[in-house]
Amino acid sequence: MNPSPHRTIHRHRGVTPRRAHPAQTTTTERGNARTRTAKFGDLQVTYLEHGPVRLDTPDRMWGADSSTLRLMVVVEGEVTLRHHEANATLAARDSALILGTSPVAYESLAPARIVLCDLPADNTGLTALPRSAPFVVGRADAAVPCALGAFLLDLLRQDSDQLAPVARAQIADVLRTLAVSTITALAVAGCAGWDLRRQRLAALRHIAARYTDPELSSASVAEHLGLSRRSLQRLFEDEDRTVAQRIQEVRTQHAIARLRDVRLASASLAEIATLSGFGSTVAMRRAVQEATGLTPSDLRREAVTTDPGEHELTPAECERFQIPEE
Structure with missing residues (x-):
């Protein structure tokens, strides 16, 4: 039997509790995946480079952690997000915000590189964020998510574990402000369209049943x-x-x-x-x-x-x- 082209990669989900000391930047290689992760205050930033992969089993999905919001920006390649109510394929410079509590499957048929930013959902700047969709998508022409993705990637490229505590705290404050404003803009715009699609689908289902x-x-x-x-x-x-x-x-x-x-x-x-x-x-x-x-x-x-x-x-x-x- 030929081995499947899809391999398991690390599952990065959620934000670990705040630590008294800054977490070090870590680089991990496993199978056909390479990751680099750093903590900045209560934000976790991850660079993920992988080959063909599918995360679609109950214990390997994104979005099921209601305590965390995940912003994803595609750096290179093409990836697909799947949910029983929505599918979306993202190319380079596209972004997605996974903000629902339902699991979202992730798949890529070819090598891809993405940047992730996980933020606690109870952040005071996000208290009024809509939660009606499992994820919303921003396309390449949405400049702000792309700019934030580039900023995050640049942070990870630096030897950030050598930053002085004061510098790390300053970066965390700036990053938190940028992430909150980006997530809010993307969620509000995306959820408005999602609610319309959900109501339209409800109407079609009622017609089919009656x-x-x-x-x-x-x-x-x-x-x-x-x-x-x-x-x-x-x-x-x-x-x-x-x-x-x-x-x-x-x-x-x-x-x-x-x-x-x-x-x-x-x-x-x-x-x-x-x-x-x-x-x-x-x-x-x-x-x-x-x-x-x-x-x-x-x-x-x-x-x-x-x-x-x-x-x-x-x-x-x-x-x-x-x-x-x-």
Whole structure:
């Protein structure tokens, strides 16, 4: 059996308790990873250089420590963060703030270099920080995180364990101010977009669960989410379909699947319409014919003459009706 290209690396998570004496800078090599870590007051700065790696097991993930916020800046290469509600791929000069309490998987398919800054979540400057997202991302055009990453890397390149206590304390004060302002700006901007995506996904899930209800509408979805109809509409302003169109498409998708299912060949069109959330066979016929170019009866005849295992939506139809994951 060939060995996996992915190797285990050190897990740097959390901030160790404040010490009476400054911690020394340490350099560690293990497997295909090399790290360098230094403490500046209650901040821990880490440079991490590694080959292909995957951290996706419960005991090797980032973000599950609610007492720590982690700022990451990619120096070189490409890395991916994964969570059950979000995925993001970061290239050089991109940054991410891991601020939620849910574990975040980390993966890189090729060598990469990153800089990490761990800061206690109870820092007085971060008391009002949003915590609605497991992580938020800043792209390369966000100059402040990139500048902070360069500053951190420069600190680690120096022989910082030889710094005098006074100099180390001064650096810690400056670094704390820079880190807090950077983290706050990145989190507030990122969480605003995250909250919108989360509400939009909640609306899509409600539609998927309740499409058979003939009373399902934009108004009922808004009421379920505790939003006004205008607020609900704003969630979908950057998309090409309204909430009403989403409802119609989900119903149409299920109607087409049922009409092509030979096991339902004995069900009447009225029953198929009811099962799919349409108020009448006329409404179903109109929606199905607009989506496929065929009438419901044509779809049924087509299904009888083909292999039952092939009665699925075409790729074009799947793309048209798909509810995207966010």
